[in-house]
Amino acid sequence: MDYYTLVILGxxxxxxxxxxxxxxxxxxxxxxxxxxxxxxxxxxLRRQQTAHPNGTDDEASSEPPATQP
Incomplete structure (x- = not known):
């Protein structure tokens, strides 16, 4: 083999x-x-759907909305 062939293969x-x-x-x-x-x-997604079937968070649904006087 030529030297060039070894260089090309290497x-x-x-x-x-x-x-x-x-x-x-x-x-x-x-x-x-x-x-x-x-x-x-x-x-x-399956776990989220079973935890919140109506699409709301537990924290948000349990608290009444805040109103300012």
Whole structure:
């Protein structure tokens, strides 16, 4: 093999390793965020709907509205 071929192969392998080192954490972060968004929309909304079926807060509905004289 020529010297140029070794340099090209080394540069290509180095570039691929560097790209993997930089992109794998980004990919893992995006996967975690996607899963968190899915959990939020399914579980959180179901829990909120069962806790407050009429759409109001417990604190706001128990207190009478404040009026000024």
């Amino acid at each position: 540069a290509l392998i180095g570039f691929l390793v560097l790209a993997a080192l930089l992109l794998v954490p980004v990919y893992r972060f995006l996967q975690r965020e996607d899963e968190a968004a899915h959990r939020f929309t399914v579980e959180y």
